[in-house]
Structures are given as structure tokens and as C-alpha cells.
Amino acid sequence: MKRIVFLLLAVSAGCIIAASMNPGAGRADGEAAPIFGVKIPPGYRDWRLISVAHEAGNLNDLRAILGNDVAMRAYREGKLPFPEGTIIARVAWDYVPSEENNKTFGRPQSFVAGPPKNGVQFMVKDSRKYASTGGWGFAQFNKDGKPADEAVHKTCFPCHQAIKARDFVFTHYAP
Amino acid sequence: MKRIVFLLLAVSAGCIIAASMNPGAGRADGEAAPIFGVKIPPGYRDWRLISVAHEAGNLNDLRAILGNDVAMRAYREGKLPFPEGTIIARVAWDYVPSEENNKTFGRPQSFVAGPPKNGVQFMVKDSRKYASTGGWGFAQFNKDGKPADEAVHKTCFPCHQAIKARDFVFTHYAP
Secondary structure (H helix, E strand, C coil), X not given: CHHHHHHHHHHHHHHHHHHHCCCCCCCCECCCCCCCCCCECCCHHHCEEEEEEEECCCCXXXXXXXXXXHHHHHHHHCCXXXXXXXXXXXXXXXXEECHHHHHHHCCCCEEEEEEECCCEEEEEECCCCCHHHCCEEEEEECCCCCECCHHHHHCHHXXXXXXXXXXXXXXXXXX | CHHHHHHHHHHHHHHHHHHHCCCCCCCCECCCCCCXXXXXXXXHHHCEEEEEEEECCXXXXXXXXXXXXXXXXXXXXXXXCCCCCCEEEEEEXXXXXXXXXXXXXXCCCEEEEEEEXXXXXXXXXXXCCCHHHCCEEEEEECCCCCECCHHXXXXXXXXXXXXXXXXXXXXXXXX
């Protein structure tokens, strides 16, 4: 019996470790974004990578688009529309030349991620809750974790309507 | 007793699911890279994101630097040198303007990840095995999954020596 109890504990501990390494689980904290009521999903920075991009111009950032498990599965299976529970995150950093890398390459060619920039954005799929905006809730949070104002959130869906044919999501999966 | 057995099975099943979502686990397949004998680590595309970059010039790519669990922990704890078992992956895609995004933004500013480009690279920490190259094994694989040739692998360490102060790793963690 002692042996069985030991096994149970050992296996359970393994699961707790595994669970703690899935930071997408857990409850959202912080202030909710206006209009859509979306909060920052805990652990989103540990989600898997959908793709990367550089926005020049005023945005001038390097960005990564991350997906929760539902998002990743849908992307890889080419499933449209995205299923309920999909969350896509956009993180971004200042677009900075790397003197260090350039010195090694011997020419000015390297641009890397600097400090966080342009906040973080989320798209959350809930067809019933967000029926009037293509089934998506949109949220933008500033660097301090506070949601951007209502005026900003009113611009999300009109812009994403341009890509209605791909369920309002611009980003392609980078294989 | 039946109940205990049931519990064990249930918990074990949970662990198997958790394990299958950690694609860094498992055995490496495919051909080993010359000099260092590194194989492509299974599931590396699902590893967490360390940072992103754009290399202009001849490389002309958008790239993501991913880390296995050991790498992520070390980066976040600011631990140097990187511990045994650290693996850092560099994936890259063609740097392409997105007409679709530019149309929506109303100006030519958006560059996204196109098809895979410039292969995939790995740094594997094993201080004893790779004692003569700073404790790191280096590997580059072409798009077809075949390792690059020996001449290519001879260039890795001399270049990374420039960044000996950070344990031969160029990439900073993007918070």
C-alpha cells in the first residue's frame, strides 16, 4: 500500500509541474478592456508562436503573434472559422539596430527587439458574446497593463473587417 | 484497490496528455550535423519565444529565437552561463511586404514572414562534450532537414566567440 501511495504522489507531482508549465491556464487578472470586457490572459507570453512581423512607419516595431492551444490547433489544421476559445495575442517591441550583431556580421544589417512597445493586443473568439463583431472580442493594453480607452477599441473591428474571408484574422501561420 | 488503480490510470493519462503538449520531449530524429553531431530536436517549433529579429542584407529574413524549458528558465532568471541541456533554436522566414496589411494600414509599412528561409539553427549546451567550443554544440539544417556541410559548421564558434561575455549567445530575452 505504501508503494501505491508513493506512486500516486510521484505521478501527481509530475502533473503539477506539467500544469505549471502551461501558463495559458488559470484566471485572467487586471482591469478589463472597454466594450469587449477582455482581460489579459495569464501566461500569454508563454504561448506558442504563430508568426513574426515588422511594422515600419509610426509603429516601428518588431512583433510576435502568439496563440493559445485552441488557436495553434486551428492554424495547423487550417480550420476556419476559428473555434470558440481561440485567443490570439500580439506582442511588440521597439525595432532597434543591434550594434553588437552588426559588428560581428561586419555590416549594418541586424535589427532586434528592444523594450516592449505599442502595448499588447488580443483577439478572443466567443461567437455569442461578440456576435456583432464577427464573433471576436478585441483588447489592447498599454505597457503598464492598463487597457487602452474606448475610442481605441472602436477601431479594432472596422479594420479587421478587411480580412473577413479569413475570419477577421490577418496573420498567416509561419511554418 | 480498484479505485486506486483507476486513479493511477486517470492521473497517468493526464500526464501523457501533458507530455504530448511538450514537444521538446522525445528523441531526436534525422541526420546529425557534422562536427557536433547535433540532431534536430523534435517539437522545437513549439518552444517558447525568446525574441525576434530582422536580418537585412543577404540574409533578408524575419527570425524567431526559441528556447527549450531549460533555456527559458535561465533567460528569465538571468542565469549565466546557461545550464547543461539548454537548447536555443533559430527559425527564419523570407522577409516579405504584406500587400494585404498595407492596404488596410493605408501605407506600405508591413513586413511579414513568408516561406521558411536560411534553414534552422541550434545551440546545444553540453560543457563536457563541447568543451573546445565554449560548451556549445552548433548545428545548421537546410530547408529539407539535411544538415549543412562541415565548412558551414566550422564558422559557428569563431563568430559566437565575439559574445563570450554572455556565454556565446547573441540574443537577449524580449520581455
